[in-house]
Amino acid sequence: MIEVLGVSKSFGSVRVLSDVSASFQTGRVTALVGPNAAGKTTLIKTILGLVRPDAGEIRIDGEPADAAGAYRARIGYMSQIARYPETLTGGELAEFLTDLRGGVGRVALDETLMDRLRVREFLDKPLRTLSGGTRQKINAAAAFLFRPSILILDEPTAGLDPLSSTLLKDAIAEREVGRTVLVTSHVMSELEQVADDVVFLLEGRVRFAGSMAALKEETRQATLERAVAHMMIRQTGEAAA
């Protein structure tokens, strides 16, 4: 479980997160949604410790996220933009990430997704020479590789072909016992397929947090896309009034 408690963050004079509190439950898939520049990526980076909050706290499985970052051993992360050193191959990346976690003997590897997405044949080629989609598949396989109890996926299906995208969504939706999943996407219908809960961010504030069904009920809309659009319009209306 990930708990975000009263997190605020400003970059210079721009306030990106204002007193954000949300929890991402174990055994459930939570969609983090919001328009561009709502603070989604900053919130994810704060959870990972890449961004230091001005105020507030992150708790992972009930304990404060330690500054040394040991909790990140439990997190599988797929970032939106991944660029790699010029000559690094997928195989070397996997080996390096394994070594950083104490080596092959210390961690149990889950190569299911690697096989399902058929990326093994690309593992000996430099990542920079691969197509964006293939690279994204390797990123996905790497995020699942260490049997993480927490998965953080920032636009995971961007650039994937329909088959790979389906396979990845199936892997996300498997709801492995004890696994927390946080996922973002600009494709609402896709989130609707995989997510149980929704956290809706707007201008750095949490506007809704709860189950998918509750969101639809509250907004009286049939789909997530319409529900989110409805909330954005309502917000603009409130701001104007």
Place this chain on the structure above:
Amino acid sequence: MTTMRLIAMRQASDIIRSRWVMAYALFFAAATEGLLRFAGGDVRALLSLANAMLFVTPLVTIVFGTVYLYNAREFIELLLAQPVRRRDLFGGLYLGLTATLVAAWLVGVGVPFLLHGSFLTAGASRTLLVLLATGAALTASFTALATLVVVRVDDRLKGLGVAIATWFVLALLYDGVVLLVVSLSGDRNIEPMMLVLMALNPVDLARVLVLLQLDVAALLGYTGAVFTRIFAGPAGAALGALVLSLWIAAPLALAARLFRQKDF
């Protein structure tokens, strides 16, 4: 510590395979080989090599270091999402970069000298060692400056500009300013001031440390005489080395502090 070593080795292996560092080593190998063959005497070869080093090493090091670290930014973000301490990541990045560039310098200059080693007199071998060590320290200092630039300036283009400006000021402009100060100070005793001015610039410091070995300090005129008197002994050389290592430690410590607090 293991984490730091892992990251440093990962970086080093990537840098070596990117061929730029290979070209850098080959440049010094070619220059050294050429100078040994045609400069007429090992002392002259060393003197020319020292001049090439003082000009090329800071430039290549700070530009390559800056570009490399900016290109590694997304990879650094990926590493920060792993169970890795920022301290270890920073140390690994710096060590990987510095060790590769230092190795390129040592191999580039060292191998031709080893091949022609029999020509070297005892004095010249000592000078060569000082030259190699000074070049290594200068490299470590300019990779530290490159690291500081990258951590401090987020915009790549601006950062590269700052890096080149840093080199320009330290390697070219500074001496002009020092000359101006000297010419303006007339008959006053400028020895202490010259010493301070020299310590404030790692390139000048490196120049003095090498040239003093070459018995050409007379070429430096009045200031050369001052420096010979102060730096000629082992204590002087130790003092010079100490100040030069401060030029590594200070920017590095500042960069490390900024890196620990940085938002990625």
